[in-house]
Amino acid sequence: MSSIQVKNLTIKFPVYNDQAHSLKEYFSSIFKRDRSARHDDYLAVNNISFGVNPGDRLGIIGKNGAGKSTLLKAICRIYEPSEGEVITNGTIAPMLEIGAGFHPEFSGRENIYLNGAILGYTKKQLKKIEPEVIAFSELEDFIDTPVKHYSTGMYMRLAFALSTAINPDILILDEIFNGGDAKFMAKAKKRMYSLIDQASIVIVVSHDHSLMQSLCNRVIWIDHGKLIDDGAPEQIVSRYLSA
Amino acid sequence: MSSKVWNFFFELYKFRYALSQLVFQQLILRYRRTALGYLWTLLSPLLMMSVMAVVFSSLFKSDLKTFAVFLFGGMIPWTYFSSVVAQSSSSLINNEGMIKKVYIPKGIFPLSIALGLLIDSLFSFVALFFIILAVGGTLSLGLLFLPVSFLLLFLFSFGVGLILSIATVFFRDFQHITTIALQGLFFLTPILYQPGLIDGKLGLLVSLNPVTPYIALFRAPLVDGSFPDIHILIQTTAISIVTVLIGLLIFLSQEKKFIFRM
8 A cells, every 4th residue: 555654854955155065165164163154954844744645636735935846856755854754655656857867869769768767667667668658759760869859849758758657656746747749748648647547646736726626635735844734625725825 | 874884785776777777878978979989998098008108118218018018907907996086076966967856876876987987997908908918918827816806996996986976066176186186196106117116205105095006906917927915905905895884984974965965
């Protein structure tokens, strides 16, 4: 059974006044009396706790910079908790920024294997999904061309097809896929919804409130890194909008 | 700590296919779209060593063939060590995009560099070895020791690479420092000369240089046709183990924090 437990999760980002971290800065700070004054901590996620059960379709709403994406990245293990913990059961497919790890010099086919391996797929799985990914992305004629020659749409199609090729237990979405022409979008939406239907847990961040209400059975509202409200989609969305 | 080390290797094992893809990516990219392709692994050290052999043998007034064999024994380990160190130091910052978008055990980046370069080094070693044999190298039982030499050198270089990969995230200056330090270290390592040839303060530095015994580890079988001295073997084994342990210690203590500094 897949599940997610977020317990007292806090993610701190050190904020540097000077972005260039250099040795000079370090040595000069040694001589400063108060070394902790070197940077302030920014609490992107501030002591959040919630649980997600099998069957849940959880939506996360909040303003830009509220900490929604940081929270998603913590669930995907990209950011380690500064305090608290995240316990997950089940395979996770993060669709945060698809196409991470594509190498421009490599062909589409080589990138299926390279990026697939980074996403945690096995060689056997990749061999099996390769023809389907190529067919879905409609790149049969260009699959052996280096991806640096691809158009943005071609690139997005390949990345989308690959990252949605295997059904995960837990699906994590940062905004619903948006790219490609109308025909591909329709096809992509269909594939996305079938993935959502088959996943045990779905967590989605979106600013599309009608989508939230149609897709989710539960919504949480985050502001300044804190959990403000948690409940039925209609209720939370209307409170959020009237706030 | 030991559970952390165990976990480090377990995670790498789980991502072994990604590791092999990254190693493969390195090997392919270096030579893709070059007319001679992988042949460059052989050609570039060969040309490099030929130039050095000609220049330094006439400078030192020594026999070209003897010097070439001597130089080969020193350059093989040095080239591997210095490339691993230089490339590892930028291995994490070069993969920032990936590290911030998807979970992947971070040790995979310095490890893939140490492994990719090891494959390169073994290929160029084998190819150059036949040329050296023709010039006057020795074929002896001592050569059987070379796998151990490569293993010890790999561990040492990987350990230093782990430390520098982390250090460079925190202080980008290390990219520049590494380049300069390697250049200085080249002259403090007995590659062009016999150890013991330099005395005084500089000689002390040469004998304190941790890379020095690794040169002997290769030179004994290749040039003298013998097994390396037991002291050298003990010394390098100790340095390799300590370096890898320190490297892992530093890497593991920062592995989960450095993403906030990228």
